[in-house]
Amino acid sequence: MGKSYNNISMAVIRRLPKYHRYLKELLDKEVYRISSKELSVMMGFTASQIRQDLNNFGGFGQQGYGYNVEELYGEIKKILGLNNTYGTVIIGAGNLGQAIANYANFQKYGFNLKALFDVNPKMVGIKISDIPVYDVDELQEFTAKNNIEIGVICTPKEFAQDIADKLVKSGVSSIWNFAPVDLDVPEDIIMENVHLSDSLFILSYLLSNNNEEA
Amino acid sequence: MGKSYNNISMAVIRRLPKYHRYLKELLDKEVYRISSKELSVMMGFTASQIRQDLNNFGGFGQQGYGYNVEELYGEIKKILGLNNTYGTVIIGAGNLGQAIANYANFQKYGFNLKALFDVNPKMVGIKISDIPVYDVDELQEFTAKNNIEIGVICTPKEFAQDIADKLVKSGVSSIWNFAPVDLDVPEDIIMENVHLSDSLFILSYLLSNNNEEA
Numbered sequence: 543m544g545k546s547y548n549n550i551s552m553a554v555i556r557r558l559p560k561y562h563r564y565l566k567e568l569l570d571k572e573v574y575r576i577s578s579k580e581l582s583v584m585m586g587f588t589a590s591q592i593r594q595d596l597n598n599f600g601g602f603g604q605q606g607y608g609y610n611v612e613e614l615y616g617e618i619k620k621i622l623g624l625n626n627t628y629g630t631v632i633i634g635a636g637n638l639g640q641a642i643a644n645y646a647n648f649q650k651y652g653f654n655l656k657a658l659f660d661v662n663p664k665m666v667g668i669k670i671s672d673i674p675v676y677d678v679d680e681l682q683e684f685t686a687k688n689n690i691e692i693g694v695i696c697t698p699k700e701f702a703q704d705i706a707d708k709l710v711k712s713g714v715s716s717i718w719n720f721a722p723v724d725l726d727v728p729e730d731i732i733m734e735n736v737h738l739s740d741s742l743f744i745l746s747y748l749l750s751n752n753n754e755e756a
Numbered sequence: 757m758g759k760s761y762n763n764i765s766m767a768v769i770r771r772l773p774k775y776h777r778y779l780k781e782l783l784d785k786e787v788y789r790i791s792s793k794e795l796s797v798m799m800g801f802t803a804s805q806i807r808q809d810l811n812n813f814g815g816f817g818q819q820g821y822g823y824n825v826e827e828l829y830g831e832i833k834k835i836l837g838l839n840n841t842y843g844t845v846i847i848g849a850g851n852l853g854q855a856i857a858n859y860a861n862f863q864k865y866g867f868n869l870k871a872l873f874d875v876n877p878k879m880v881g882i883k884i885s886d887i888p889v890y891d892v893d894e895l896q897e898f899t900a901k902n903n904i905e906i907g908v909i910c911t912p913k914e915f916a917q918d919i920a921d922k923l924v925k926s927g928v929s930s931i932w933n934f935a936p937v938d939l940d941v942p943e944d945i946i947m948e949n950v951h952l953s954d955s956l957f958i959l960s961y962l963l964s965n966n967n968e969e970a
Contacts, residue, residue, distance in 0.1 A: 636855070636858075641850070652960070715963060723777070737774075749906070
């Protein structure tokens, strides 16, 4: 199968989606070749940073030619694991859960959304973007039976730990958590948090320091 | 007014919301005093990291006593600028815009949501959590007149740059961007991005490397 990249620092890994995003944009504009210098101006990284980052994966540029955008995009997709498919469920079918279910990139990149779950009897039984909403009581059984790898938690924070426990018991390998709380899970579970308020508070920090400067 | 903290690294700043979150949780559990050791176990930072982080702001602990949770929480709130209020608008009243409008922390921490804007005539005129939805054509005038500081972009990515331009022209100081695209804005505009797919792609990277290890 593919290569494994276990000794690459998370700092490098966390920059890869940005490469993915910019290369996709270039392809959409039918740009097929780009120098590390041009890429660096677009992305706000130095050209040497870009060469270093990509060298971690074998390096894809050619001296005097630059990068083949299509090839580089394909490689980065592969490195990011976006050629695989992942059985996915969303818990919490409120606005946020629905926003994520409708999120265009979700299905396109292999995140195969199989069901949403909610406690609200008005939601149970309906479909969102053609995906059924089930009662949260059915979560464990469904997840175990359907080979689900990713559980997306979009519940209020009071319920998030309980949901995480159920997901772990039913065998998911990873949790994408939107509840504003850090969850306790076994070490082998991959946990990726999106703490919206953390990002908002950084904004207010920058705003309030900015104002004081002025 | 308050102190300004311009020479503190963004790495430290980006950890502050996590302190805020954990201290808030301690207060909710009526824990009023904590050692840096206990805090470090909870948060997964080393005790020395915690002392270093907090020393940037003058240090709040007392040898042999630890931290007064309420005091420390209050200080971190102040440092994060959460004692101020910020006039805020959301552009894009779809699921994501609504999720953010309903987000409990929004109003509580001084983000004073004044209006949502949308292109959809079915949305214009309704209220979401008591906040009016206006036609996006009214964005510039409303924003300029109402002393809006934060524009939250929840539109599809095709419209995001145009909205950002309008926000800048009408005088906002900062943009909280949820559209999956990096926006061009003048240097003095504070830009905080929440690229959901970046986070999802990190998850798939970790998942696919994890699978190959096994």
